[in-house]
Amino acid sequence: MNRDxxxxxxxxxxxxxxxxxxxxxxxxxxxxxxxxxxxxxxxxLYILFRTIMRQYVGRRVVFLFxxxxxxxxxxxxxxxxxxxxxxxxxxxDWVAQLERGSKILVSFDYDPASAPELQPMxxxxxxxxxxxxxxxxxxxLWPQGPQQAELALQIALQDPSVVAKNxxxxxxxxxxxxxxxxxxxxxxxxxxxxxMFTRDVSGIPYDSIPLLKDVSNFSNIDYSxxxxxxxxxxxxxxxxxxDRYGLKMGTGNTGVQATGMYPYLRSGQLKGLxxxxxxxxxxxxxxxxxxxATFYMLPQSFSxxxxxxxxxxxxxxxxxxxxxxxxxx
Amino acid sequence: xxxxxxxxAAFFTLGIxxxxxxxxxxxxxxxxxxxxxxxxYWFVTLFFDxxxxxxxxxxxxxxxxxMLLVGGVLGIMMILRLAPKIGWISRWPLxxxxxxxxxxxxxxxxxxxxxxQVSSTLMPLFSTRFSQPVFSASAYDTIGNxxxxxxxxxxxxxxxxxxxxKGVFGGVAKxxxxxxxxxxxxxxxxxxxxxxxxxxxxxEFIFKDWLGLIR
Numbered sequence: 049m050n051r052d053x054x055x056x057x058x059x060x061x062x063x064x065x066x067x068x069x070x071x072x073x074x075x076x077x078x079x080x081x082x083x084x085x086x087x088x089x090x091x092x093l094y095i096l097f098r099t100i101m102r103q104y105v106g107r108r109v110v111f112l113f114x115x116x117x118x119x120x121x122x123x124x125x126x127x128x129x130x131x132x133x134x135x136x137x138x139x140x141d142w143v144a145q146l147e148r149g150s151k152i153l154v155s156f157d158y159d160p161a162s163a164p165e166l167q168p169m170x171x172x173x174x175x176x177x178x179x180x181x182x183x184x185x186x187x188x189l190w191p192q193g194p195q196q197a198e199l200a201l202q203i204a205l206q207d208p209s210v211v212a213k214n215x216x217x218x219x220x221x222x223x224x225x226x227x228x229x230x231x232x233x234x235x236x237x238x239x240x241x242x243x244m245f246t247r248d249v250s251g252i253p254y255d256s257i258p259l260l261k262d263v264s265n266f267s268n269i270d271y272s273x274x275x276x277x278x279x280x281x282x283x284x285x286x287x288x289x290x291d292r293y294g295l296k297m298g299t300g301n302t303g304v305q306a307t308g309m310y311p312y313l314r315s316g317q318l319k320g321l322x323x324x325x326x327x328x329x330x331x332x333x334x335x336x337x338x339x340x341a342t343f344y345m346l347p348q349s350f351s352x353x354x355x356x357x358x359x360x361x362x363x364x365x366x367x368x369x370x371x372x373x374x375x376x377x
Numbered sequence: 378x379x380x381x382x383x384x385x386a387a388f389f390t391l392g393i394x395x396x397x398x399x400x401x402x403x404x405x406x407x408x409x410x411x412x413x414x415x416x417x418y419w420f421v422t423l424f425f426d427x428x429x430x431x432x433x434x435x436x437x438x439x440x441x442x443x444m445l446l447v448g449g450v451l452g453i454m455m456i457l458r459l460a461p462k463i464g465w466i467s468r469w470p471l472x473x474x475x476x477x478x479x480x481x482x483x484x485x486x487x488x489x490x491x492x493x494q495v496s497s498t499l500m501p502l503f504s505t506r507f508s509q510p511v512f513s514a515s516a517y518d519t520i521g522n523x524x525x526x527x528x529x530x531x532x533x534x535x536x537x538x539x540x541x542x543k544g545v546f547g548g549v550a551k552x553x554x555x556x557x558x559x560x561x562x563x564x565x566x567x568x569x570x571x572x573x574x575x576x577x578x579x580x581e582f583i584f585k586d587w588l589g590l591i592r
Contacts, residue, residue: 055398063391066588073592111397118573118580122591164578165571191422228426231481246434287485291493303571307564314525315497317489324567325574344577351573 074123081124092357099365117354121346136330139298139320148181150270156193158277166275168328168341169300174204176335184221189280194225218257225249231284238293272297286317387587528556
């Protein structure tokens, strides 16, 4: 109990020092950044050495290292090269080749829990569409999806290249909101959007929205983009809207889902894929606008190095243990 | 008000993260509040969107859609599960849901996940389409085609248990298990990235929005 009390007190003291005493913002010079990286590397080598000597570290040490690897890069001045993969380039090319005024359906099938991965994709995608004078129709199969869409839309609308266009809701973009029913909503939209979305989020009837004047079903949509974090999501869109109604669709998925989407990409059912945070960062690179995903990629890479290092250390511990067992036998 | 929201979010974020040290009352409080709010949010959302937005609105309009009553009755039958003596009635709507969903998926899955995937696996090795001349594909596509064809074949061989995995057959099965393991590895890598992204998002909130240490 005493030990717990000490740990909580120290944590609280660190937070208070960071909040009140540390000058803001913190920014490490490249030399300090290199020094910190070297120190972390040395600490990992020390843990490896201890492991070889059969003095194993606890799980909390691993958590601490992952935490350090995630936090410290926020303050570092290190640039990481990002290469645009073909599947990300395909999404960009599809949007880029659309004519002005083309209609794009964007379905937000995620909630705030997946926002760190998917929100940067949404912001970049909206920005690209609005810059190119494409009309955006937003909807969601997850209750909080349309709210996430509004947040992304506000950021895209504040971009200097978009502000000048003086875009208007219901004319250049519309948010139809959330509808329950999962894949059955997609099925019904195949024949009539209006049957599922009688009004938009602000309560305007479907027929009174200028942007939706000539939109009755998927045949009036030029390209679709789905941001998905699970069920219902990309799989359902592919099975119903793409395969049954011929919708052209690209997707942005959480990393967990991404590997499951590659078969759809190869078969041509999907026209482009942004997989996880790296996909979002690549899309920012493709659109030439540095955003949140690019900023997140350095902590991401650092944490991956730490995970790989601990997998290696864990394997060393495992094989040493096996050797010891065999020796005893 | 925004500052208060940030402090509340920081309190809950740190509370959840405190579990990494050990289970504690702070974590339990945050977890219980999260579960309670989630349940309440879903109830309110489904009530307003389903019962009021679809069911009631559909019945109270000029040309009422009486088919909605069927769904309404099935819904009430489902709730009867809460009454032990007549709980068996809830099996009927459940059977309807299972049957309808199975019927819906039978066609969709077979078309999207079987036929189209099989046809995209049955590709020529040295050209992108059967209609194109042999050796017209780039080296990248050719290697990709060979990997997919070999990976699919060896993976299927691994799951063929009617014959002992020995000799050439065993060797092919071993390649199959390697293919499957590499696939799992790729999936694991993406999962690590996904989980780290969530942690990065929370840490950015703590150090940028709350503590203001990041520009």
